[in-house]
Amino acid sequence: MNKSKGQKINRREFARNAALLSAVIVPAGIAFEEPAAATNEQLPEGAEKLSAEGRVEAEARFQQIMSQYGSRFDSEEQKRVRDGCYSLQGSLERLRAFHLENGDAPAVYLKPLLDREKKPQSAPSAGAAPTAAKKP
Amino acid sequence: MLKESILYESVGELAKRIETKQLSPVELAESYLERSQKFGPQFNAYARLMPVEALDQARAAEKDIHRGHYRGPLHGIPYAAKDLLAVKGVQTTWGAKPFAEQVFDYNATVIEHLKNVGAVLLGKAAMIELAGGLGYMYASASLQGETKNPWDTSCWTCGSSSGSGAIVAAGLAGFAIGTETWGSIVCPAAFCGVSGFRPTYGRVSRHGAMALSYSLDKIGPMARSAEDCTRIFAAIAAHDPLDRSTLAVDKAAFTYSPAEELKRRGLHVGWLTNAWKEYEPGVGKAIQAAHKILPRYFASVRDAKLPEGPWEEAAGVVLQAEVASSFGEFIRSGRVKELHDPLGRVGGYVNLTVTGGDYTTAQRVRGILQKKMDAMFESYDVLATAALPAPATPLAMNLVTGLAFPDPLGAIGNLCGLPALSVPCGFTEKNLPVGLQFVGRAGDDAAVLEAGQSFQRATPWHRKHPRLS
Numbered sequence: 001m002n003k004s005k006g007q008k009i010n011r012r013e014f015a016r017n018a019a020l021l022s023a024v025i026v027p028a029g030i031a032f033e034e035p036a037a038a039t040n041e042q043l044p045e046g047a048e049k050l051s052a053e054g055r056v057e058a059e060a061r062f063q064q065i066m067s068q069y070g071s072r073f074d075s076e077e078q079k080r081v082r083d084g085c086y087s088l089q090g091s092l093e094r095l096r097a098f099h100l101e102n103g104d105a106p107a108v109y110l111k112p113l114l115d116r117e118k119k120p121q122s123a124p125s126a127g128a129a130p131t132a133a134k135k136p
Numbered sequence: 137m138l139k140e141s142i143l144y145e146s147v148g149e150l151a152k153r154i155e156t157k158q159l160s161p162v163e164l165a166e167s168y169l170e171r172s173q174k175f176g177p178q179f180n181a182y183a184r185l186m187p188v189e190a191l192d193q194a195r196a197a198e199k200d201i202h203r204g205h206y207r208g209p210l211h212g213i214p215y216a217a218k219d220l221l222a223v224k225g226v227q228t229t230w231g232a233k234p235f236a237e238q239v240f241d242y243n244a245t246v247i248e249h250l251k252n253v254g255a256v257l258l259g260k261a262a263m264i265e266l267a268g269g270l271g272y273m274y275a276s277a278s279l280q281g282e283t284k285n286p287w288d289t290s291c292w293t294c295g296s297s298s299g300s301g302a303i304v305a306a307g308l309a310g311f312a313i314g315t316e317t318w319g320s321i322v323c324p325a326a327f328c329g330v331s332g333f334r335p336t337y338g339r340v341s342r343h344g345a346m347a348l349s350y351s352l353d354k355i356g357p358m359a360r361s362a363e364d365c366t367r368i369f370a371a372i373a374a375h376d377p378l379d380r381s382t383l384a385v386d387k388a389a390f391t392y393s394p395a396e397e398l399k400r401r402g403l404h405v406g407w408l409t410n411a412w413k414e415y416e417p418g419v420g421k422a423i424q425a426a427h428k429i430l431p432r433y434f435a436s437v438r439d440a441k442l443p444e445g446p447w448e449e450a451a452g453v454v455l456q457a458e459v460a461s462s463f464g465e466f467i468r469s470g471r472v473k474e475l476h477d478p479l480g481r482v483g484g485y486v487n488l489t490v491t492g493g494d495y496t497t498a499q500r501v502r503g504i505l506q507k508k509m510d511a512m513f514e515s516y517d518v519l520a521t522a523a524l525p526a527p528a529t530p531l532a533m534n535l536v537t538g539l540a541f542p543d544p545l546g547a548i549g550n551l552c553g554l555p556a557l558s559v560p561c562g563f564t565e566k567n568l569p570v571g572l573q574f575v576g577r578a579g580d581d582a583a584v585l586e587a588g589q590s591f592q593r594a595t596p597w598h599r600k601h602p603r604l605s
Contacts, residue, residue: 100497106499111380
């Protein structure tokens with residue numbers, strides 16, 4: 001999954017990585033179990049408002065972060081990450097509950113790059129064209 | 137040094153003096169620099185002062201004006217720019233330690249526009265690290281430390297345009313430039329008792345500005361009055377081929393002439409009754425007083441209700457997903473650990489888990505909301521309510537719990553890219569400013585600015601200033 005810029009990923013690799021990722025998102029031991037039972041820890045505030053599936057998803061989200069980056073966090077930070085996962089889950093449940101028709105398109109559309117836009121000229125009052133930032 | 141009363145004059149008043157050569161741009165810049173050197177550190181208002189560059193620009197302005205080349209109301213007016221706007225050759229820290237030595241070799245378009253009309257850049261204003269996009273718990277979430285409110289230094293200015301608010305409130309510059317993704321102009325303007333304008337998305341180029349959320353970020357002025365905001369907005373609003381999100385030439389540009397005031401239309405105001413669950417007592421009183429006088433100055437004032445829906449959730453998911461991209465590498469690399477705020481150090485990891493499906497759902501909800509709001513503006517020219525239900529908060533407050541009230545209007549306004557203006561409308565018993573907010577239809581920035589000007593013609597609040605010692 002850690003492909004450097006410019007490297008292409010073939011279809012077989014994509015399928016394998018997707019399978020690995022799904023294994024991370026829903027670890028076998030946790031899948032479809034109440035997260036409190038699985039982790040034996042107190043659930044974050046607001047967890048009781050989530051559906052059972054939502055709690056599993058929030059916990060899987062947390063486990064995904066821990067499996068990738070867990071060594072970076074102390075216990076207090078782990079708690080904050082977990083709180084964040086449950087908070088996000090609450091938002092997602094309310095968002096997903098909003099009724100949308102199939103034809104309700106996203107607000108942000110692709111703006112095709114037309115020929116005349118390909119070589120932007122300087123804005124009337126803009127200065128030299130930008131180059132990469134000089135970073136230390 | 138010039139008298140404090142002159143340094144607190146509006147851009148319009150200063151411009152008259154400069155145009156008639158009663159006021160030297162050099163003397164004005166020197167006075168603001170001296171005041172900024174004295175008071176700036178007290179408030180942690182600046183990321184960096186640029187005295188050499190500022191005086192060079194002021195001298196050039198003076199020379200031009202003496203030659204008869206007066207460029208307009210911003211010529212020779214000193215200002216500060218939020219430290220996420222690239223200024224060629226000058227450190228642009230984004231308020232964050234990991235970027236403390238970052239230097240760009242070009243100017244942000246908004247800096248170029250202001251340079252072209254002769255404004256004098258005094259320095260870079262302090263800000264919340266990375267504009268708060270990875271989350272933050274404390275006012276101290278900044279490379280420059282907590283920005284203290286000139287009205288009460290035990291209180292915060294709000295963020296993320298923290299320094300911009302403090303600089304204008306303390307009379308350290310003629311105006312400042314801030315940015316807003318969600319609340320970062322409106323909130324500091326309200327907390328600091330200044331006028332802050334968030335333009336329609338796409339009217340001001342973001343080229344050279346730190347990108348936090350590509351579909352939410354906006355740049356706007358913070359100044360002493362709505363009229364000043366109008367003048368500054370006219371100088372920075374324009375299509376920019378370097379920023380593909382800017383509107384077409386005719387839709388982005390904005391012209392302003394005080395003579396146009398004669399053609400003022402009678403504005404119909406929708407007074408929002410469901411924008412906030414409750415007000416803190418001092419705020420409620422000032423807002424009720426403002427509500428009471430509005431009918432005298434507007435064509436009509438009728439109660440209005442925001443549509444109900446998961447707008448805050450949609451705005452949150454859009455923001456989190458876009459930050460996961462704009463700062464994805466920074467988060468994954470672990471450098472995020474170098475941020476100051478304990479929440480900022482971990483919040484980004486949660487953002488990385490937002491899926492494309494959920495992001496797209498949020499964008500679809502956004503599309504529905506845009507239509508609902510556009511329909512609402514068939515009945516009203518502007519919507520009005522408090523900028524915030526609370527005054528400036530104590531510096532040490534945990535913002536996650538202390539400022540945790542629903543903000544549907546902030547979510548709606550930013551999701552739909554609507555223009556908004558916060559103007560001072562009174563004070564609490566503890567002498568902290570209260571802001572009144574006007575929000576308009578996308579593209580109708582003129583109505584919002586006109587509403588603010590109408591309110592300020594009738595009220596004295598924008599002329600009140602903190603006593604500094």
